[in-house]
Amino acid sequence: MTNPTPGQTVSGTITVAANATDNVAVSSVQFLLDGQPLGNPVTAAPYAASLNTTTSTNGAHTLSAKATDPSGNVGSAAGIAVTVQNPTPPMTCFVLQTSVTARGTGTVQTGAFSTVISGEVLLAFVSMDGPGGAAGQSATVSGAGLTWRLVGRANSRSGDAEIWTATASTVLHNVTARSAPAKGGYAQDLTVVAFEGATGTGAVSTGGAASGAPTLTVTTTAATSLVLAVGHDWDKAVARTLPTGFAMLDQCVDTAHGDTSWSEYTNQATGPAGTPVKIGATAPTSDQWNMAAVELLNSGS
Structure with a gap:
């Protein structure tokens, strides 16, 4: 089942x-x-x-x-x-119906995945190596027969972190998604998730810095949302330390290329609209980083 x-x-x-x-x-x-x-x-x-x-x-x-x-x-x-329980109780229930990750060099493609019900919201998290310098790398997400939309791109530092979204109006069966880099020959990490109980995306935050704890703040636009983020460390292959209240979705400590890709999310729904949610990592603090974060809106069911 x-x-x-x-x-x-x-x-x-x-x-x-x-x-x-x-x-x-x-x-x-x-x-x-x-x-x-x-x-x-x-x-x-x-x-x-x-x-x-x-x-x-x-x-x-x-x-x-x-x-x-x-x-x-x-x-x-x-x-x-x-x-x-009928009538419908006042509640919010996000259900992560699928999560697939692909890693590789150049264009990467996920393994086959399926959804359970129509209307599921998909998010694609891209974390990618690239040439040194700002705006040196970017990606394009496609596949699964869906129309994908860029939510947020963070490439002010070397490398790239991006979030894309699509809504599956029908149930998907054994489909794949892919991420193509603007500059080929670099390693990347692609994670695709599908949520039941979501209606789309809300607030977005992107940023990067030469050093310091990788952190962004998303101020929610609706009550009881989730906040998710993707990041890239171009400098070192070092695991992230997440603050209390956050869960790792995926992490790749790539010693072969000397960088780190990760994605994370709040492990419970946020408060009322207008709640500032700080998401990121507490360590390391000495590396440059790019991050993109997004609010996932609940459907109220």
């Missing part, structure tokens, strides 16, 4: 999804609500069904699925417990 997540509170109409594989083929996937069939069997990937939770009682329920192959063999997914 890939959606919803165990222990999640659900309301209204939700998407129930699962992954299924077989050494020959998967004939169908039947979703189950409290052990009873939920809709008709799904005969092709992506395997998903809609559940109108208003037809169920408020309280605890169990979702599961069983897959059948052409020989009639059946495999069952472990059940996940959810809580139905």
Whole structure:
């Protein structure tokens, strides 16, 4: 089972999804609500069904699925417990549905990834080496059949850190994304994430410095947002030390090229609109850096 997540509170109409594989083929996937069939069997990937939770009682329920192959063999997914609460409770729930990272020299491409529901917001974090000096490097993100938009670019110091975004109006299945550098031959790190429960991006902050702790401040434009950032250290391959309240999304300490790429995020939603959120690292403090940070807006569900 890939959606919803165990222990999640659900309301209204939700998407129930699962992954299924077989050494020959998967004939169908039947979703189950409290052990009873939920809709008709799904005969092709992506395997998903809609559940109108208003037809169920408020309280605890169990979702599961069983897959059948052409020989009639059946495999069952472990059940996940959810809580139905209607009408929709006032809450914010960001769900990170996918996260893929690619590293390499020149243009890099992620492995195949999928989303779970329509409307997921994707963010691409690019951290890239480049020639010395300001504005010497930049990137272009594409792929997954989406229209990507540059959110923020930080290249006032050597190297580059960028954030791009796209919204998937339909469910994506086994797609890839890529990042192409303006100046080839340099190492880069590309991380792509997809969020359920988001409506797009809000405030953006970019910057860089010759030294000091890499830090940016994002002042939120809405309540209960997330703040995410990507950074690049052109000088050394040294791991970042994050302040309390932040989680590492990805980090590449590249000793072969002598630089560091990382991305991070607030590990809980922010406060009301107008909240200043300081994001970055407390160490090292002696290297030049570029950083870009963005507010991810919640959908209120």
